[in-house]
Amino acid sequence: MADMTLTLKIWRQKDRKSPGKFVTYTVENVSEHMSFLEMMDVLNEQLIKKGEDVVEFDNDCREGICGMCSLVINGRPHGQEHGTATCQLHMRKFKDGDIIVVEPWRAAAFPVLKDLAVDRTAFDRIMAAGGYTSINVGGAQDANAIPIAKRASDEAMDAASCIGCGACVAACPNASASLFVAAKISQLALLPQGQIERRRRAANMVAQMDKEGFGDCSNHAECEAVCPKEISITHIARMKREYFKAMALGE
Amino acid sequence: MKLDSKIPEGPLAEKWDKHRFKLKLVNPANKRKYNIIVVGTGLAGASAAASLAELGYHVKNFCIQDSPRRAHSIAAQGGINAAKNYPNDGDSIWRLFYDTIKGGDYRSREANVYRLAQVSNNIIDQGVAQGIPFAREYGGLLDNRSFGGAQVSRTFYARGQTGQQLLLGAYSSLMRQVAKKQVQLITRTEMLDLILVDGKAVGITTRNLITGEIATHMADAVVIATGGYGNVYYLSTNAKNSNATAAWRCYKRGAAFANPCFTQIHPTCIPFSGDYQSKLTLMSESLRNDGRVWVPKKRGDDRAPNDIPEDERDYYLESRYPSFGNLVPRDVASRNAKDVVDDGRGVGPSKVAVYLDFADSINRLGENVIREKYGNLFDMYERIIDENPYKTPMMIYPAVHYTMGGLWVDYNLMSNIPGLFVLGEANFSDHGANRLGASALMQGLADGYFVIPYTIGDYLATNKATKVPSSHHAIEESVALVHDKMDKLLYIKGEKTSTEFHRELGKIMWEYVGMARDEAGLNKALEEIPKLRDEFWQNVRVSSDKNLMNKDLEFTGRIADFLELGELMARDALERNESCGGHFRLESQTDEGEAKRKDDEYAFVSAWEYKGEGKKPALHKEKLVFDNVELTQRSYK
Numbered sequence: 035m036a037d038m039t040l041t042l043k044i045w046r047q048k049d050r051k052s053p054g055k056f057v058t059y060t061v062e063n064v065s066e067h068m069s070f071l072e073m074m075d076v077l078n079e080q081l082i083k084k085g086e087d088v089v090e091f092d093n094d095c096r097e098g099i100c101g102m103c104s105l106v107i108n109g110r111p112h113g114q115e116h117g118t119a120t121c122q123l124h125m126r127k128f129k130d131g132d133i134i135v136v137e138p139w140r141a142a143a144f145p146v147l148k149d150l151a152v153d154r155t156a157f158d159r160i161m162a163a164g165g166y167t168s169i170n171v172g173g174a175q176d177a178n179a180i181p182i183a184k185r186a187s188d189e190a191m192d193a194a195s196c197i198g199c200g201a202c203v204a205a206c207p208n209a210s211a212s213l214f215v216a217a218k219i220s221q222l223a224l225l226p227q228g229q230i231e232r233r234r235r236a237a238n239m240v241a242q243m244d245k246e247g248f249g250d251c252s253n254h255a256e257c258e259a260v261c262p263k264e265i266s267i268t269h270i271a272r273m274k275r276e277y278f279k280a281m282a283l284g285e
Numbered sequence: 286m287k288l289d290s291k292i293p294e295g296p297l298a299e300k301w302d303k304h305r306f307k308l309k310l311v312n313p314a315n316k317r318k319y320n321i322i323v324v325g326t327g328l329a330g331a332s333a334a335a336s337l338a339e340l341g342y343h344v345k346n347f348c349i350q351d352s353p354r355r356a357h358s359i360a361a362q363g364g365i366n367a368a369k370n371y372p373n374d375g376d377s378i379w380r381l382f383y384d385t386i387k388g389g390d391y392r393s394r395e396a397n398v399y400r401l402a403q404v405s406n407n408i409i410d411q412g413v414a415q416g417i418p419f420a421r422e423y424g425g426l427l428d429n430r431s432f433g434g435a436q437v438s439r440t441f442y443a444r445g446q447t448g449q450q451l452l453l454g455a456y457s458s459l460m461r462q463v464a465k466k467q468v469q470l471i472t473r474t475e476m477l478d479l480i481l482v483d484g485k486a487v488g489i490t491t492r493n494l495i496t497g498e499i500a501t502h503m504a505d506a507v508v509i510a511t512g513g514y515g516n517v518y519y520l521s522t523n524a525k526n527s528n529a530t531a532a533w534r535c536y537k538r539g540a541a542f543a544n545p546c547f548t549q550i551h552p553t554c555i556p557f558s559g560d561y562q563s564k565l566t567l568m569s570e571s572l573r574n575d576g577r578v579w580v581p582k583k584r585g586d587d588r589a590p591n592d593i594p595e596d597e598r599d600y601y602l603e604s605r606y607p608s609f610g611n612l613v614p615r616d617v618a619s620r621n622a623k624d625v626v627d628d629g630r631g632v633g634p635s636k637v638a639v640y641l642d643f644a645d646s647i648n649r650l651g652e653n654v655i656r657e658k659y660g661n662l663f664d665m666y667e668r669i670i671d672e673n674p675y676k677t678p679m680m681i682y683p684a685v686h687y688t689m690g691g692l693w694v695d696y697n698l699m700s701n702i703p704g705l706f707v708l709g710e711a712n713f714s715d716h717g718a719n720r721l722g723a724s725a726l727m728q729g730l731a732d733g734y735f736v737i738p739y740t741i742g743d744y745l746a747t748n749k750a751t752k753v754p755s756s757h758h759a760i761e762e763s764v765a766l767v768h769d770k771m772d773k774l775l776y777i778k779g780e781k782t783s784t785e786f787h788r789e790l791g792k793i794m795w796e797y798v799g800m801a802r803d804e805a806g807l808n809k810a811l812e813e814i815p816k817l818r819d820e821f822w823q824n825v826r827v828s829s830d831k832n833l834m835n836k837d838l839e840f841t842g843r844i845a846d847f848l849e850l851g852e853l854m855a856r857d858a859l860e861r862n863e864s865c866g867g868h869f870r871l872e873s874q875t876d877e878g879e880a881k882r883k884d885d886e887y888a889f890v891s892a893w894e895y896k897g898e899g900k901k902p903a904l905h906k907e908k909l910v911f912d913n914v915e916l917t918q919r920s921y922k
């Protein structure tokens with residue numbers, strides 16, 4: 035396939051406080067083998083040479099695992115491809131002449147830092163509220179002391195695959211972080227090691243999520259549809275059960 | 286410069302226990318009076334920060350990314366070794382030690398490697414207690430698989446996301462300490478210099494990557510856990526933010542840099558496809574458990590892989606290395622791939638690739654079993670190459686992956702600068718000239734959870750904290766240096782982007798300091814790198830705002846450092862006129878073309894001392910003594 039020429043409408047915003055706007059750019063010579071971020075690199079190389087400011091966008095591993103990349107592409111967090119993070123999206127999914135709209139995650143709890151990069155530290159604070167087992171280094175018993183059913187372990191692993199990207203929040207009409215929070219609560223609720231602090235964890239993590247300004251979950255399931263790791267909303271159901279038990283029975 | 290490895294006396298198996306007993310302790314009530322800086326939140330940094338905070342120290346923990354959980358460790362796929370011997374297949378601490386020393390081609394310290402093997406089991410215990418969902422068998426016990434360079438199954442894994450799960454475990458312990466205010470987390474911040482007072486490490490100078498603010502942070506000890514420098518080659522399997530800057534700044538402040546030329550080229554990566562490419566993607570080595578590596582026997586064979594009959598395929602690893610077959614160590618597998626490609630038998634559009642074929646395993650075990658084990662890797666491959674690896678063999682080729690070299694440390698993981706400790710991939714300690722698969726995760730966590738908590742206490746207990754006034758000239762000098770470098774870069778306003786320079790540097794490094802090296806090539810690199818560096822300082826163009834988020838400026842600063850480090854790597858490679866592990870000198874091979882060590886001349890660690898701008902660095906040699914293993918020419922036949 036011949037190289038493509040694309041029109042990009044990109045959200046530009048100087049910093050957290052400044053207002054932003056869309057700016058239109060043309061990128062030529064885009065090969066179908068490029069990843070979406072490599073196409074963005076080409077644009078930035080052009081901007082540097084012209085003496086203009088580069089478009090900031092977060093990325094690191096470019097393998098779909100660090101959770102750093104975060105673009106809304108044509109209205110959809112991480113773009114059209116199911117179960118795929120932005121960095122794994124390839125240009126063969128686009129065609130010559132396409133107009134592509136690129137925006138940052140939009141949510142009150144994720145303020146824009148510059149252009150397409152947002153502040154997701156709210157997720158860290160939710161984790162700090164209880165996303166762990168309280169054991170210090172040194173006292174752990176032998177790893178095989180407690181057998182764990184493969185099914186439970188596998189399901190915990192499904193939940194634990196969450197990369198903390200925040201696409202679920204960006205996709206949710208209420209900007210709820212439920213899928214992210216549920217993934218951690220569910221992982222630990224499924225494993226024997228997570229039992230002791232189970233209720234406390236659910237209560238504290240959900241409280242922190244509310245405090246950060248994320249909305250409630252009203253079962254739209256948009257989160258599951260965009261999640262690059264295909265985390266299932268059944269984990270949200272489990273989180274809700276955990277939370278209600280915590281509220282009803284106390285810690 | 287004096288390099289004292291501080292290896293404890295006594296029998297190998299007792300060294301660590303005896304040493305721990307001798308180390309001075311800081312009493313619990315006093316611990317909170319100490320401040321420790323930990324730079325990096327990968328496996329090494331996060332585990333160190335969490336464990337030190339658990340002990341009661343005050344920790345400031347820095348990283349480049351927006352969250353500790355994003356550190357490059359997150360991308361490790363295959364697994365982590367431990368000497369648990371759960372499968373009852375003959376493993377032991379001694380065997381893990383032996384395999385690691387041998388795998389490293391006898392260029393690491395016996396004492397360090399033995400300690401690593403000793404604490405390996407605790408790491409798995411700790412991980413399970415944190416709620417890491419390691420793979421399990423139907424009976425509910427932990428599953429193991431095998432990795433290159435070992436004939437036992439000792440690798441624990443969590444699907445193809447072992448690094449992610451281990452890092453999230455360490456991160457969760459870290460966040461627990463953040464909640465307790467034992468750790469102050471400082472993200473999106475880059476360390477740009479080390480501050481020394483009276484020859485001791487007492488602080489760092491940083492740049493806030495959102496506001497551009499330059500600040501200094503002071504502490505009683507500084508721990509560097511900033512990862513490896515594989516990105517010096519431009520294309521590598523490392524994350525985009527992986528860099529050498531923190532370690533390089535320490536080097537320029539007097540820390541010795543050890544074995545810089547020891548780089549690992551990983552045999553199973555997705556091949557290079559074009560100039561726009563920003564990184565290479567690893568396909569975990571665990572795939573070699575079930576995949577068979579081959580190329581056509583005939584040169585320039587253009588048939589589709591499935592059209593090439595069995596007897597016209599060369600399963601070259603199986604035929605050359607009957608006892609290890611597809612599971613030979615990485616350096617051996619990589620070099621053999623280069624050999625067959627150089628012989629004109631490469632495959633794929635570029636002809637710079639070999640096949641990794643799963644057809645036999647799929648026939649034997651069923652597609653479901655293969656999907657269960659490697660599903661996410663296969664998906665990743667398909668996304669990038671647009672071919673279904675369940676049906677068509679994968680194409681793979683070696684790529685730069687890991688750096689065994691790093692800052693020199695003693696047995697306590699302290700550099701030659703008092704108070705400066707170095708952990709994880711950033712140090713040189715345990716892997717010699719070649720790292721075995723699944724042992725970087727082990728080392729990072731061993732360093733952070735089980736070594737530094739003991740050894741740093743000894744330093745703090747025996748070194749009185751120096752109170753440094755904020756007006757101290759060392760602080761001012763460091764801040765000025767950081768500002769100067771940035772202003773200089775911004776002032777140039779040249780014609781080429783830093784990425785263009787980085788790509789050129791990468792080509793020089795790959796060509797002359799890559800999988801096969803020789804004197805002429807290394808001398809060429811030593812000519813070309815300084816030339817490129819000079820051009821860089823006259824002709825680079827950087828996106829201009831230093832008071833806003835500006836990744837181009839960040840990266841340009843790192844590339845400036847790579848342009849210096851690359852030269853040191855070439856120099857080290859030239860100096861070491863033997864082949865060992867990942868360092869293959871064409872001048873030094875056996876009759877069969879395998880790496881030939883020269884133990885009489887080169888059984889030492891090369892430790893380089895910075896001598897100032899434009900001056901040749903000085904080489905110091907730490908002799909390696911082997912009392913417990915016999916040095917043999919490695920053979921995987």
Ligand SMILES: Cc1cc2nc3c(=O)[nH]c(=O)nc-3n(C[C@H](O)[C@H](O)[C@H](O)COP(=O)(O)OP(=O)(O)OC[C@H]3O[C@@H](n4cnc5c(N)ncnc54)[C@H](O)[C@@H]3O)c2cc1C
Nearest residue numbers: 325326327328329349358363364476512709710723725726
């Ligand atoms: C694709 C891939 C797969 C791998 N798979 C395996 C495997 O299966 N098994 C195995 O054992 N090993 C594997 N490895 C190797 C292993 O992942 C790494 O060696 C290891 O994770 C390094 O950990 P670390 O803590 O030393 O550094 P990293 O995880 O690289 O962390 C570095 C940290 O330092 C911070 N940092 C860096 N510079 C600065 C600075 N100047 N200022 C502030 N912060 C800074 C970063 O933000 C980050 O937090 C793999 C490596 C790759 C590339």
Ligand code: SF4
Nearest residue numbers: 196197199200202261
């Ligand atoms: S649940 Fe999915 S979308 Fe949400 S943060 Fe995790 S990986 Fe991203």
Ligand code: FES
Nearest residue numbers: 094096101103121
């Ligand atoms: S850059 Fe790491 S997930 Fe996309």
